Amino acid sequence: xxxxxxxxxxxxxxxxxPRTVSPPDNYFYxxxxxxxxxxxxxxxxxxxxxxxxxxxxxxxxxxxxxxxVNKTLSNNKYVKExxxxxxxxxIEAYKQDRKAKLKQPxxxxxxxxxxxITHRSYFMHIYAQKQGIIExxxxxxxxxxxxxxxxxxxxxxxxxxxxxxLTGDLQESHxxxxxxxxxxxxxxxxxxxxxxxxxxxxxxxxxxxxxxxPFNPNSPDDKHGLLxxxxxxxxxxxxxxxxxxxxxxxxxxxxxxxxxxxPKNKYSWGRKQLEPLLNLTxxxxxxxxxxxxxxxxxxxxIKSAFIPAFYKYTVDGRLYGSLKIFGAKSLISGIYx
Numbered sequence: 001x002x003x004x005x006x007x008x009x010x011x012x013x014x015x016x017x018p019r020t021v022s023p024p025d026n027y028f029y030x031x032x033x034x035x036x037x038x039x040x041x042x043x044x045x046x047x048x049x050x051x052x053x054x055x056x057x058x059x060x061x062x063x064x065x066x067x068x069v070n071k072t073l074s075n076n077k078y079v080k081e082x083x084x085x086x087x088x089x090x091i092e093a094y095k096q097d098r099k100a101k102l103k104q105p106x107x108x109x110x111x112x113x114x115x116x117i118t119h120r121s122y123f124m125h126i127y128a129q130k131q132g133i134i135e136x137x138x139x140x141x142x143x144x145x146x147x148x149x150x151x152x153x154x155x156x157x158x159x160x161x162x163x164x165x166l167t168g169d170l171q172e173s174h175x176x177x178x179x180x181x182x183x184x185x186x187x188x189x190x191x192x193x194x195x196x197x198x199x200x201x202x203x204x205x206x207x208x209x210x211x212x213x214p215f216n217p218n219s220p221d222d223k224h225g226l227l228x229x230x231x232x233x234x235x236x237x238x239x240x241x242x243x244x245x246x247x248x249x250x251x252x253x254x255x256x257x258x259x260x261x262x263p264k265n266k267y268s269w270g271r272k273q274l275e276p277l278l279n280l281t282x283x284x285x286x287x288x289x290x291x292x293x294x295x296x297x298x299x300x301x302i303k304s305a306f307i308p309a310f311y312k313y314t315v316d317g318r319l320y321g322s323l324k325i326f327g328a329k330s331l332i333s334g335i336y337x
Contacts, residue, residue: 043321062299079215079226094210123170221265274297
């Protein structure tokens with residue numbers, strides 16, 4: 001490997017866009033990579049001096065920044081309105097989910113079984129009301145008087161219909177049988193629906209799927225809902241899902257088919273999309289939101305990516321890392337295309 005000590009890859013700057021040039025196969029190695037190997041090895045061997053106390057101080061400052069971001073957003077009037085609307089929609093979706101679980105009495109209709117104490121009790125309840133017969137004080141869980149076979153036998157001596165009840169000779173089409181089973185189905189339906197009706201009337205302790213949460217600056221859905229849904233802002237960068245949907249729509253139109261439903265989010269809201277809007281709006285509340293989201297983007301990146309690496313790869317006051325001197329695959333492939 002021959003290198004010229006007077007040569008530096010800096011001399012290649014400003015570099016043209018890779019797509020506008022067609023360098024030879026060894027261009028990147030000959031002009032950039034091999035001239036950096038010596039310094040890269042030195043850094044790899046010696047590491048970089050780092051003060052972990054300063055890292056700890058930085059972490060504290062980042063935590064304060066992120067805490068302030070959440071405080072700022074939670075007090076912003078537009079964020080409050082967004083959360084109010086979102087929570088209302090979540091609760092309504094929860095109610096619709098509960099309503100979808102409700103059943104009708106017909107869902108609980110079962111064939112009549114003469115030797116089933118519940119079926120017999122419902123038959124006797126209807127019969128006793130029609131005949132003015134005093135009913136037992138013991139009741140089924142549904143509140144209907146409980147009729148044992150022994151009690152029915154006492155009355156059956158002079159009542160042929162009850163004799164037929166005890167021997168199972170009554171037809172499903174018998175009016176009292178039908179009325180009894182319809183009443184039982186209604187009672188079972190009421191018991192089944194009671195829980196869901198209560199949840200619809202008083203939606204508390206919502207399941208995780210419908211949990212009401214504060215605004216999350218890390219959530220693409222929350223950012224899109226606030227910035228685009230509520231404030232009507234456009235980022236200029238479409239989400240991958242939306243780009244895919246546009247292609248699917250175009251293909252569907254060519255085939256004479258209907259377009260599929262669009263994805264939830266049209267725009268992507270990263271830091272690069274937030275920063276230009278700061279100079280375009282005069283609404284201080286909007287500026288406050290944008291600045292808070294930008295601060296979060298910076299802070300969360302440092303918090304999640306850099307701080308842990310400082311602690312993990314610092315040994316005896318020096319930070320060691322794993323460096324790819326040839327860059328990312330996407331960069332290299334871009335250069336040689």
